[in-house]
Amino acid sequence: MFDINKVVRDNVKTLIPYSCARDEFKGKTGIFMDANESPYGKLNRYPDPYQNDLKTSVSRIKGIPEENIFLGNGSDEIIDLSYRIFCKPGVDKALTFFPSYGMYEVSAAINDVRLIRIPLNTDFQIDTGELDPCLKDPELKLIFICSPNNPTGNTMDSSKMEYIISNFSGMVLIDEAYIDFSGTQSFKNKIGKYPNLIVMQTFSKAFGLAAVRVGMAFTNPDIVQYFNKMKPPYNISIINQKAVQKKLMQFEEVNKQVDKIKHERERLTQNLQKLTIIEKVFPSDANFLLVRTKNADLIYNKLVKEKIIVRNRSKIVQGCIRITIGKRKENNKLIKNLKKIKL
Numbered sequence: 198m199f200d201i202n203k204v205v206r207d208n209v210k211t212l213i214p215y216s217c218a219r220d221e222f223k224g225k226t227g228i229f230m231d232a233n234e235s236p237y238g239k240l241n242r243y244p245d246p247y248q249n250d251l252k253t254s255v256s257r258i259k260g261i262p263e264e265n266i267f268l269g270n271g272s273d274e275i276i277d278l279s280y281r282i283f284c285k286p287g288v289d290k291a292l293t294f295f296p297s298y299g300m301y302e303v304s305a306a307i308n309d310v311r312l313i314r315i316p317l318n319t320d321f322q323i324d325t326g327e328l329d330p331c332l333k334d335p336e337l338k339l340i341f342i343c344s345p346n347n348p349t350g351n352t353m354d355s356s357k358m359e360y361i362i363s364n365f366s367g368m369v370l371i372d373e374a375y376i377d378f379s380g381t382q383s384f385k386n387k388i389g390k391y392p393n394l395i396v397m398q399t400f401s402k403a404f405g406l407a408a409v410r411v412g413m414a415f416t417n418p419d420i421v422q423y424f425n426k427m428k429p430p431y432n433i434s435i436i437n438q439k440a441v442q443k444k445l446m447q448f449e450e451v452n453k454q455v456d457k458i459k460h461e462r463e464r465l466t467q468n469l470q471k472l473t474i475i476e477k478v479f480p481s482d483a484n485f486l487l488v489r490t491k492n493a494d495l496i497y498n499k500l501v502k503e504k505i506i507v508r509n510r511s512k513i514v515q516g517c518i519r520i521t522i523g524k525r526k527e528n529n530k531l532i533k534n535l536k537k538i539k540l
């Protein structure tokens with residue numbers, strides 16, 4: 198039922214990508230006089246456009262073959278490229294759930310793609326009632342599912358996600374930015390089963406490399422090739438590639454930090470639940486907590502005065518603030534200051 202030729206835009210199918218010097222000659226040694234680089238300096242050479250060394254390391258850590266990996270300048274580049282590969286501006290549609298990650302909407306607007314927004318139910322889960330008729334819409338090309346979801350923190354029901362992937366003939370992108378903090382299985386091992394699945398992860402959260410801007414997409418080789426065709430030739434700088442390589446050598450330390458964050462998430466939850474200004478702490482599979490308060494604006498402003506910055510999400514989820522889990526000391530300071538707030 199899935200036909201890649203029906204979901205990729207015609208201009209993308211016929212596009213002849215820019216062929217850079219590093220595409221034509223792939224050797225690593227020699228006298229390089231092919232790319233108008235300076236012969237001087239340490240950062241004078243263009244980076245590998247396909248980040249092959251980095252992909253070898255990512256492949257090893259994630260257990261996904263290199264041909265199934267695309268690396269973007271942050272997940273945000275992968276989101277943008279997905280719109281540009283699959284959705285014809287002004288004609289095709291994409292679909293997101295609400296509340297979810299804001300970039301899906303911004304990127305749709307930038308690319309002039311109409312967006313269908315389906316509200317999550319009261320448990321922040323996907324309701325198939327409103328979704329089902331959309332799955333048949335021939336103009337709908339791309340569905341974003343964020344799991345664990347930002348800003349709600351919950352993982353989406355996996356049978357619902359599989360239902361969507363198998364009953365939709367367009368692309369499904371599952372954004373797993375927070376998967377390392379969750380006890381649930383990644384969908385990355387299902388890309389062989391589903392030709393219309395893209396699973397996205399990032400080095401910005403659990404790996405502590407938000408400044409470095411590297412996101413991962415795991416998908417079928419045909420789709421990886423479309424991403425490669427569409428991206429700017431040197432989308433990830435050599436400095437950033439090396440920063441990720443270095444971090445991947447400290448994988449054990451990353452795991453320890455993730456464990457600490459998960460432990461603090463539990464402790465912070467329990468402490469928050471004791472406070473009368475807090476109505477509900479939503480269960481979280483991520484490195485943040487969504488918290489319903491009696492007065493989000495007031496609490497937000499009082500915390501800012503103490504130089505503690507949380508995210509006021511009350512315009513998106515009634516009465517809610519989103520709190521990123523900090524270090525133990527930072528979390529203690531937050532609790533201490535919340536205790537002082539009287540409504």
Ligand SMILES: *Cc1c(COP(=O)(O)O)cnc(C)c1O
Nearest residue numbers: 271272273298347374399401412
């Ligand atoms: C933080 C976050 C990302 C990460 O984006 P990068 O561009 O890789 O930093 C992706 N998706 C969601 C839902 C996020 O919250």
